Amino acid sequence: MVAGRKIVHVDMDAFYASVEQRDDPALRGRPVVVAWRGRRSVVCAASYEARKFGVRSAMAALTAERMCPHAIFVPPDFTRYRAASQAARRIFEEHTDLIEPLSLDEAYLDVTENKTGLATATRVAKAIREKIRQELNLTASAGVAPNKFLAKIASDWRKPDGLFVIQPDEVEAFLEPLPVGRIPGVGKVMETRLRQLGLATVGDLRRLGPGELEERFGKYGARLYELSRGIDHNPVVAGRISKQISKEDTFERDVPLEELGEVIRELAEKVWKASKGNERIGRTVVLKLKTSEFANLTRSLTLSQPPSSSEELAAIAWGLRERVDVSARPLFRLAGVGLSNFRDEDEEPQFPLFPGQAAEDEDVSSQVSEARPGAPGFATLR
Structure with missing residues (x-):
């Protein structure tokens, strides 16, 4: 870890649900599920009252309803959440300009040097949490540590409405008993593999050298070696540029391609509006489809x-449907549109050097004219 670095990870508590409870007193203290009702809907957020019943984000709304029959379902309002x-974010900026948002409800802050002259990172975190409580009537949890990896773990340690600090001389003792599943990137499959090797805790991982971990897990093995020792050199990156902007929708019923x-x-309109806040321009249009059999197709x-x-973004995305095989007349449960490959306006696009380098992208010179509105055989959106 970089010597002397002070990182704060701020994570708003049950953010979407908390905003709903704040704005509607009738919802306070009650199990709130932020989701559209319907067979295909998923949970965007759940209040802590709903979480007691096992309701979690990304869970199917129907499952949430079965687990918590008395839950109050509220459709998401992203304008208010933003x-x-x-x-x-304005409260964060009172303390530092080194802010790296991860989503609407969490961010890393580098407060190695802070604007307010507070003596410690812990005091900065306390000041931020208190102002969020007073001005926004919301709660946030925070983790303070020498790097991003540890700060993120710490912010989850005393949720909700908690603060946890990992001092540099406490890192080894803190990490040693943690389950390996607490390490970023270790999902259920990887955790099972590690446990099968007798590696149940971070302390178990620390007994292996970098060569052995790399031999078993490739490049990620080297990362495991570092994280098990609390090493994370990644800096807080302020003003991180979006790599992709996308929106998708899941349907109440499966529909054929021609109805999309x-x-x-x-x-496309939502993606276009979202892209206007980006200082760079996206040159790759993406169409995502999911069939009724849960097969993902991306063009x-x-x-x-x-x-x-x-309108042009929509027309190009719609034109990509021509590259979807419909000979079996598949039905679709989800569609998405994305814009990626962001570059400065005067930056030359870098196309693949070899045909296999980008499997989904066909030859640009022959495809661009076909994907523009008005080209022969191009369907007009109505």
């Missing part, structure tokens, strides 16, 4: 000139 997120024109137009096209409007 406003609350921006208000929290209006959905794709609406998704993309890299353009020499980026789309100039939401």
Whole structure:
């Protein structure tokens, strides 16, 4: 870890649900599930009252309803959530300019040097949490540590509405008993593999050398070696540029491809609006589809000139449907539109050197003209 670095990870507690409870007193103290009702809907957030019943984010809404029959379902309102997120960001900016948002409800802050002259990172975290409580009427948990990896673990340690500090001389003792599943990147499959090797805790991992871990797990083995020792050199990156902006929608019923024109137009409009806050321009249009059998299909096209409007983005995305095999007349449960490959306006696009380098992108010179509105055989959105 970089000597002397002081990192704070701030994580708003049950953010979407907390905003709903704040804005509607009738919801306070009650199990709130932020989700659209419906067979295909998933949970965006759950209040702590709902979590007691096992309700979690990304769970199917129908499952959440079975687990917590008395839950109050509230449709998400991202305009209000973004406003609350921006208000929290302004509080962060009172202390540091080195802010790396991870989502609307969490961010890393490098407070090695802070604007307010507070003596310690712990005092900075306390000041931020208190101001969020007073000004936004919301709660946030925070973790303070010498690096991002440890700060993120710490912020979850005393949730909700908690603060936990890992001092540099406490790192080894703190990590030693932790389950390996607490390490970022160790999902259930990897955790099972590690346990089968007798590696149940971070302390178990520390007994292996970097060569042995790399031999078993490739490049990630080297990362495991470092994290098991509390080493993380990744800096807080302020003003991180979006790599991709995308929106998707899951349908109440499975639908054929030809019925998706209006959905794709609406998704493209949302992507276009979201991209306006990006100082760079996206040159790759992505169409994502999921069949009724849960097979994911992704088609993309890299353009020499980026789309100039939401209508053109929609038309290009809709044109990508021509590359989907519909001979078996599949039905689809989800559609998504994305914009990626962001570059400065005067930066030359870098196309693949070899045909296999980007399997989804067909030859640009022959495809761009076909994907523009008005080209022969191009379906008009209505």
